Amino acid sequence: MNSRIVYGPLLSRRLGRSLGVDVIKNAGSKKNCNYDCIYCQLGHVESKLKSPEDVKEAVTPEEVSESFQKFNKDIENLDYTTFSGTCEPSLNLSLGEMVQGIKKISRVPVCVITNSSLVGREDVRKNLAQADLVVATLVSGNENTWRRIHRPAPGIALQEIIEGLRELAKAGAGKKLALEVMFLESETGKPLNSTDEEVEKLVQTIRYICPDEIEVLTVSRPPAEKWVKPVSEERLREIAKRFVSEFGDEKVRLVLKGKNKRGKVLHRDPEEEVYALLLRRPCTFEQTWQGLSMGPGRLSPVLEKLLGEGKIEKIDTETGEYYRAK
Numbered sequence: 001m002n003s004r005i006v007y008g009p010l011l012s013r014r015l016g017r018s019l020g021v022d023v024i025k026n027a028g029s030k031k032n033c034n035y036d037c038i039y040c041q042l043g044h045v046e047s048k049l050k051s052p053e054d055v056k057e058a059v060t061p062e063e064v065s066e067s068f069q070k071f072n073k074d075i076e077n078l079d080y081t082t083f084s085g086t087c088e089p090s091l092n093l094s095l096g097e098m099v100q101g102i103k104k105i106s107r108v109p110v111c112v113i114t115n116s117s118l119v120g121r122e123d124v125r126k127n128l129a130q131a132d133l134v135v136a137t138l139v140s141g142n143e144n145t146w147r148r149i150h151r152p153a154p155g156i157a158l159q160e161i162i163e164g165l166r167e168l169a170k171a172g173a174g175k176k177l178a179l180e181v182m183f184l185e186s187e188t189g190k191p192l193n194s195t196d197e198e199v200e201k202l203v204q205t206i207r208y209i210c211p212d213e214i215e216v217l218t219v220s221r222p223p224a225e226k227w228v229k230p231v232s233e234e235r236l237r238e239i240a241k242r243f244v245s246e247f248g249d250e251k252v253r254l255v256l257k258g259k260n261k262r263g264k265v266l267h268r269d270p271e272e273e274v275y276a277l278l279l280r281r282p283c284t285f286e287q288t289w290q291g292l293s294m295g296p297g298r299l300s301p302v303l304e305k306l307l308g309e310g311k312i313e314k315i316d317t318e319t320g321e322y323y324r325a326k
């Protein structure tokens with residue numbers, strides 16, 4: 001099944017309603033990344049990419065603009081165009097050109113969600129700086145914890161990432177850098193990065209980086225490792241409070257629930273649209289119809305057909321029943 005470059009719209013807890021852009025073709029693999037995070041909603045990476053130079057099926061800026069132009073006109077009421085999906089967007093070195101191309105077509109702000117792995121590179125920082133908002137992951141200020149959670153490809157080091165994020169924050173000039181801090185526990189209730197000690201190290205690291213915003217959240221979709229569990233809302237609130245005391249109320253966002261904003265979408269190929277969304281993001285029935293503005297009655301037969309054809313599967317988790325592409 002064709003998995004388009006531009007997909008969605010999808011609802012997210014952080015960005016509201018956005019259109020997704022994937023910048024590496026996923027013909028050979030369900031995921032193109034240089035990390036293999038224990039919390040990844042896309043499952044295990046089959047073979048980790050080491051660098052942008054390793055990418056074989058990079059999408060071109062022309063392909064992005066063409067795909068965006070076709071799809072964008074069918075959709076109303078978007079909050080963002082977001083580069084994310086089945087790959088780490090900064091692995092495509094034409095990312096900056098792609099962002100510029102989309103900005104020529106649409107006034108909707110552009111966000112890039114990055115795992116931060118390559119921000120030590122100046123060319124990658126220049127690309128990221130084209131976006132209105134960069135949401136960059138930082139799970140720990142300690143190398144060992146960071147490695148345990150992300151399981152990065154060889155050659156990636158936390159200290160280079162921290163320096164790169166600091167440079168990106170300095171580049172500013174009307175652009176925004178938000179650090180996304182995902183807190184996790186293990187099955188036994190043992191914290192992975194949410195102990196007081198880890199939180200204090202994060203405070204110190206974030207102070208050094210000086211971002212515009214800090215997002216505090218926990219895992220909500222089925223993780224790659226079954227033993228990974230969300231941190232309780234009570235603990236998340238405590239951590240957010242500590243961050244607020246250090247960085248101020250206006251900089252800290254505690255991300256707990258998604259928005260339910262809706263808008264019109266003209267569905268030209270509902271099966272392909274549902275599959276393209278579930279390939280990038282496992283969703284519950286409700287999240288799927290709300291994100292795609294499809295209506296539950298219209299979505300049901302589409303899901304049944306995709307299930308029957310073996311293209312998607314249903315998975316049960318503590319947070320509900322999810323559909324995802326196989």
Ligand code: SF4
Pocket residue numbers: 031033034035036037039040041042045086087088115
């Ligand atoms: S969560 Fe993101 S960064 Fe981590 S392995 Fe999955 S796609 Fe890569």
